[in-house]
Amino acid sequence: MDLSLLKNLSKARILVVGDVMLDRYWYGDTGRISPEAPVPVVKVSKFEDKAGGAANVAKNIARLDAKVGLLGLIGEDESGQILENILKGEKISSQLVSVCDLPTISKMRVISRHQQLVRLDLEETFSEQHSQLLLNRLELVLDEYDFVVFSDYSKGSLSLIKEMVSIAKATGKTVLIDPKSPDLHLYEGADYITPNLHEFNLAGGKTGSEEILAQSARELISKNGIKAMLLTRSEQGMSLINADEKHDFAAQQLEVSDVTGAGDTVIATLAVMLGAGMAPKDAVEIANLAAGIVVSKLGAATVSPEELSQKLGQYLHINGEHYQTPFDDVLQHIEFAKQNGETIVFTNGCFDILHAGHVRYLAQAKARGDRLVVGLNNDESITRLKGPERPINPLDERAIVLSALASVDWVIPFGSAEENDTPAKLIEQISPDILVKGGDYTVDQIAGADHVLRHGGKVEVLTFLDGCSTSKVISKIKQ
Template identity: 35%
Template sequence: MSATNGPQHPGADAVGEHNTAEQRGLTEWLPRWLASVQPSIAVIGDVMLDGWWSGSIERLCREAPAPVVEIQERRFAPGGAANTAMNLAALGAKVGLAGLAGRDEAADELLRQLREAGVDTTGVVQLPGARTTTKTRITSSGQVLLRLDDVQRELPEEALSALAVVIPQVLRDREAVVVCDYGAGALRGAAREKLLDGLRARPEILAVVDAHQPSAWAELQPDLATPNAREAADMLGLKLDPRSDRAAVMVAHRDALLQAAGADAVVVTLDREGTVLLPRSGDFHRTWARPVQEKQASGAGDTFVAALTLARTASLPLTTCMDLAQAAADIAVHRPGTSVCSTADLSHHLGSFTDSTVDADELLTHITRHRAEGRQIVLTNGCFDVLHRGHTRYLNQAKQLGDVLVVALNSDDSVHRLKGPGRPINTIRDRAAVVAALSCVDYVTVFGTATPIPLIQKIRPEIYAKGGDYSPEMLAETSVVEGYGGRVAILDYVPEQSTTAVVERIRTSKNAQNEENIAAHSPSRAATPPSRSG
């Protein structure tokens, strides 16, 4: 469909790069961009209503050894494609939704909530005599006991034809479309053909396929396909071993997955294990979830897809889109029921990493607990003054060496001694906040010594990782790590862009801007009449 970088917006790349370089980043920039641009996105597919009924259990029923749940609360929320639309609207997009529903109480509740959220529902076709798909979960004391699915899978052809009529209207003037095909039957026959025709006619639209069978949409050649691990395995004809490293399996089958999905990139969601990005070119990228023990959350995958789509519409790099989407999904999964993540939620979450460092003693407490759970500790260190893609790729690789990644940052005084006058550009508080916000990073600590050897001796990581511009022989830390049985790992050298080059670009840009401001306010400039030549 669209070019790899997605739809372009004036200044999106420049502003994003500038703010990322100065470490204020997306926390400040994204809400402003959404408010000013309001990207227009279509969601087309299987809409449904999620019900969450909770109550207490005091006895078993007489007819069978089954609990009697006395319902005390009924909550409803848009589900499926409707949940994706709700998340996009909460994140600041202008959303048009197309799908099929009945003329029943479930549809009334579904449409009411969608409209209140600002979703355009003119593309939701209501069918007399049809049932709105509902999925009702019965819970007690925080535990889901049962889910009741009411799905009308055999939809009449006239219903699909009616949906086909509204699809071109919903696609009009959109910058992106999310195809939500969950097997409920809305995207078949005439509706499917009209959607395919509409997207072929608009190749500039960013196309994202979120489907139980992504291969069914391969002819669309979408920009992104977002199967979960089971759906990806089904595409490959594989049976996943529950004990296997699912991310590694997906990476090993990248070419086959891309061919089966027909996509420029496949993003496989791994539930509690995060996600893995498999692009046609370039390295794969991982994110790591911050899971919860309770299983009363639903729809975090819809939140992930919504945030991923929106970030890509903003022309952000795919790796950045992935980390943002993971953060949004983490927010949703920590809330009960079917929930959404708003722009304010996301900004608050990213901003919450401001005070994110732990001291060596607290870190040791956490490490001791993780080690007792059989988890391997990876430690790396550096200044990370102006974070760039080389850094994030390096940290992503480091995480994959073990289970828990600790990043030790040089203190401000230490950076000044190492890098000279004018450094660091960003204080330790800002540097720590940005690094801690990456999903691959578990803990951030600070050291002020010449080397991290005292910290290494204290926490004794199983793996000590450094970048490829070093060798084990160059590192004073090597003898210490190997002395207690640890391993030094040298990661790929990533010459994406040096911090020094980024800093020089920022300074040059600031100097040019200052000169322009001075010129604009000087008397000679003010006295010069505007040119009429152009």
């Protein structure tokens, strides 16, 4: 597997079409039973709105740095507006079509002490007339994308999916479908369908043995004009089946917290990896790994390129270049991590020649939280601070080396003369939970400390490893 292709994630251009939803969560504590009925009383203390259905597929794609658009139906209501605003924050190009006669599909969950007490669904089934609106919009935006993912939740948005697939294939697009209908002929022309075992059985699939399963899958895709099937098999992993081959992928041995949205992650990751230029087998292998990561999280979670890169090396023992988040995307990735409730740690430095002191210091910094951001002085800044012979290594190479460390999640450059070569402005943009600095500083001497403290964060000073410094390394080399 060529992990260098992870550099191409941002080149993938994917349109998601399907049933979009607004997932609403009301959290609170329960301490008594209602006097009106034998039901618990929940004192709501927190509200949360998330993109659901096909919108969650688009969210998964966006968080893998691909370009993504979302085409679906919403009502002319508050829920539709909330969903539109969520998409803006997720870097998803909204192609949502509003209809006046039906509501935005919304699902409200009341949760107490990590237990769902009730779910309230607000939805009506969209008609073929509504689906025609999507078909018309699809024809207008197809040229902007190379891949089309259809996310079918049987809510009516894809009533005309057969025609939609035909249009997409006529313009040379690669089509992936997460199917809900047992009539697979509706998906004729698709390059990949991703049913689970239950959906496979409803479509007429047989699972008596591996040979029977493979033969049955081949008969179904051949009969219905589909090129390949990625069958998700729960604890048995996944199987990629086409007319000639069957590749099995074992489920990742991770603690399962919640399987919600795992199917969305699978098809999203598969599309992104194909869009990055990976071979189908490799793309499925990474999609399988992504599924293993998200089921270890609570709720409809997502996976980041950094997580995938680390897990690929850890679980699959693959040698390759570590994924380095493009500088322009780092702030967005940090915001995603904050939305997940992760603690952000920030530190900074030149890191011109990485040595043992740096590695130990960065590991200590990472131990303070969930994610470590390293602000890296740019080349001009180092020259001003260290002299005309520095840096020894240019910015891009220093960033690659730092990104390869298990302790470092993101690297982002800073250092203008106007800012006195300090990361103060960058720290204000990131607003980390914990600011770490190495050396003999006092808190009032650390750039950005006042901002972090003012916003409820912490500032810590760590000691460097005695005898280790870049200057000493350079001096020894010169000798």
